[in-house]
Amino acid sequence: xxxxxxxxxxxxxxxxxxxxxxxxxxxxxxxxxxxxxxxxxxxxxxxxxxxxxxxxxxxxxxxxxxxxxxxxxxxxxxxxxxxxxxxxxxxxxxxxxxxxxxxxxxxxxxxxxxxxxxxxxxxxxxxxxxxxxxxxxxxxxxxxxxxxxxxxxxxxxxxxxxxxxxxxxxxxxxxxxxxxxxxxxxxxxxxxxxxxxxxxxxxxxxxxxxxxxxxxxxxxxxxxxxxxxxxxxxxxxxxxxxxxxxxxxxxxxxxxxxxxxxxxxxxxxxxxxxxxxxxxxxxxxxxxxxxxxxxxxxxxxxxxxxxxxxxxxxxxxxxxxxxxxxxxxxxxxxxxxxxxxxxxxxxxxxxxxxxxxxxxxx
Amino acid sequence: xxxxxxxxxxxxxxxxxxxxxxxxxxxxxxxxxxxxxxxxxxxxxxxxxxxxxxxxxxxxxxxxxxxxxxxxxxxxxxxxxxxxxxxxxxxxxxxxxxxxxxxxxxxxxxxxxxxxxxxxxxxxxxxxxxxxxxxxxxxxxxxxxxxxxxxxxxxxxxxxxxxxxxxxxxxxxxxxxxxxxxxxxxxxxxxxxxxxxxxxxxxxxxxxxxxxxxxxxxxxxxxxxxxxxxxx
Numbered sequence: 001x002x003x004x005x006x007x008x009x010x011x012x013x014x015x016x017x018x019x020x021x022x023x024x025x026x027x028x029x030x031x032x033x034x035x036x037x038x039x040x041x042x043x044x045x046x047x048x049x050x051x052x053x054x055x056x057x058x059x060x061x062x063x064x065x066x067x068x069x070x071x072x073x074x075x076x077x078x079x080x081x082x083x084x085x086x087x088x089x090x091x092x093x094x095x096x097x098x099x100x101x102x103x104x105x106x107x108x109x110x111x112x113x114x115x116x117x118x119x120x121x122x123x124x125x126x127x128x129x130x131x132x133x134x135x136x137x138x139x140x141x142x143x144x145x146x147x148x149x150x151x152x153x154x155x156x157x158x159x160x161x162x163x164x165x166x167x168x169x170x171x172x173x174x175x176x177x178x179x180x181x182x183x184x185x186x187x188x189x190x191x192x193x194x195x196x197x198x199x200x201x202x203x204x205x206x207x208x209x210x211x212x213x214x215x216x217x218x219x220x221x222x223x224x225x226x227x228x229x230x231x232x233x234x235x236x237x238x239x240x241x242x243x244x245x246x247x248x249x250x251x252x253x254x255x256x257x258x259x260x261x262x263x264x265x266x267x268x269x270x271x272x273x274x275x276x277x278x279x280x281x282x283x284x285x286x287x288x289x290x291x292x293x294x295x296x297x298x299x300x301x302x303x304x305x306x307x308x309x310x311x312x313x314x315x316x317x318x319x320x321x322x323x324x325x326x327x328x329x330x331x332x333x334x335x336x337x338x339x340x341x342x343x344x345x346x347x348x349x350x351x352x353x354x355x356x357x358x359x360x361x362x
Numbered sequence: 363x364x365x366x367x368x369x370x371x372x373x374x375x376x377x378x379x380x381x382x383x384x385x386x387x388x389x390x391x392x393x394x395x396x397x398x399x400x401x402x403x404x405x406x407x408x409x410x411x412x413x414x415x416x417x418x419x420x421x422x423x424x425x426x427x428x429x430x431x432x433x434x435x436x437x438x439x440x441x442x443x444x445x446x447x448x449x450x451x452x453x454x455x456x457x458x459x460x461x462x463x464x465x466x467x468x469x470x471x472x473x474x475x476x477x478x479x480x481x482x483x484x485x486x487x488x489x490x491x492x493x494x495x496x497x498x499x500x501x502x503x504x505x506x507x508x509x510x511x512x513x514x515x516x517x518x519x520x521x522x523x524x525x526x527x528x529x530x531x532x533x534x535x536x537x538x539x540x541x542x543x544x545x546x547x548x549x550x551x552x553x554x555x556x557x558x559x560x561x562x563x564x565x566x567x568x569x570x571x572x573x574x575x576x577x578x579x580x581x582x583x584x585x586x587x588x589x590x591x592x593x594x
């Protein structure tokens with residue numbers, strides 16, 4: 001009889017990388033659907049552009065590195081990176097923006113560092129930061145939700161605007177951005193930042209038409225999108241694709257600091273609801289900060305990592321130059337991950353406690 | 363003659379202060395937003411290098427070993443002051459656009475490095491030639507990086523050449539492409555780091571390719587493995 005001996009681990013993870021990435025992509029679907037519903041088909045075009053660029057880039061670089069690219073392309077990691085980048089861009093952003101971004105994400109941030117599993121930074125977010133720093137104008141041209149816009153646009157307009165800069169009827173992107181009251185609409189976060197800079201109080205700025213929800217401080221489109229991503233994120237936790245540590249600690253730390261600051265001075269600092277459901281907190285907490293490669297890998301470390309991201313988001317949103325900060329916060333904390341992992345390394349089972357070890361040494 | 367050839371090869375390629383020794387990165391990264399800025403700082407550094415190498419080499423017999431570093435730094439600072447005053451007099455606009463980085467040439471480790479490693483041990487002529495070659499190597503890297511960043515960031519090449527060469531040189535400016543939305547990151551510090559990394563990678567790639575072409579056939583490796591299991 002032939003007894004097969006295999007070394008540990010004996011319990012194998014059933015999921016392959018490709019399956020995990022696909023599950024994350026499925027979990028993104030409700031959010032993407034909401035985004036398309038409110039902002040038009042531009043998001044889907046951006047996704048298509050990003051995915052094709054990312055796949056071509058990945059294949060070319062893997063070919064240059066003499067790796068088997070057919071196998072690597074099947075792990076869907078490049079697709080996920082591309083989708084995450086595409087949904088963070090303004091839906092009607094020019095086509096070259098997303099192409100440069102996806103190329104940078106895959107070629108520089110991922111492959112130059114050694115490919116999947118070796119990248120220090122979250123590729124989608126590093127590319128987003130690059131685009132935001134390089135092309136601030138194009139990166140902030142968010143449209144108002146369809147219901148708030150002065151000029152309506154259909155799916156053909158989306159194509160025209162992305163590829164030529166003008167809609168079918170010859171409206172430029174800045175004209176499409178006009179709201180019903182004839183002023184240019186920005187994102188809710190941007191609006192509040194601008195009006196705070198014009199020395200309005202926070203509550204006064206909530207009277208602006210962009211906050212069209214019955215709940216104070218919310219914009220209908222953005223809060224529905226956040227809810228849809230929240231749904232997807234909870235599904236991911238339920239499916240055990242991601243751990244609860246990073247999303248929970250990030251949300252809790254952000255909750256604590258927003259609550260504290262809003263209580264200290266409600267005229268200058270936004271409410272908890274305002275911070276949570278405008279911008280990219282929810283998708284950031286569940287889909288971006290939880291990237292298995294560039295996030296911390298120990299459970300204690302994940303708690304620290306998430307909490308620090310929440311803190312950075314608040315600091316940059318409130319006192320920094322940019323209205324939203326998830327990308328910056330994630331990239332900053334990616335740099336701290338090796339240190340966090342070093343100090344939170346779990347003890348090997350059966351190993352003595354640190355205090356005992358010290359005594360033994362002495 | 364062989365020594366001169368060796369010095370050129372070392373300074374320009376094999377031991378390039380910017381690409382291999384990675385010395386003087388601060389001015390290298392800070393002033394290379396355009397090619398002309400890079401060229402200006404490169405020439406200034408080259409002049410300082412030649413001067414300081416010559417002076418250090420000339421007085422090498424009288425410098426006590428214990429206090430050589432302060433003496434070198436003072437010599438370098440003197441030459442930097444000379445270059446700074448010259449640039450202030452003749453290329454004032456370039457002097458202003460390079461700003462603090464001209465006086466900071468004093469702290470460029472490539473210069474004190476050459477003084478310590480080469481000039482203080484070799485005759486005057488060779489030391490001066492070493493300074494020239496190291497300076498040229500540094501300048502070439504500054505120009506390449508500056509050119510890369512200028513094309514990506516502004517879409518031009520040789521813009522501001524009149525600052526360095528006089529008014530006729532403003533015709534040197536080449537407009538590669540025109541864009542309303544320049545690639546800002548190329549001009550910002552991150553672009554310098556990315557560009558520098560790419561240049562180093564390219565140099566290493568070139569070295570590896572050359573090695574593969576010129577190298578003799580490698581001897582077959584004879585690996586002896588120790589047995590770790592008992593023989594059955």
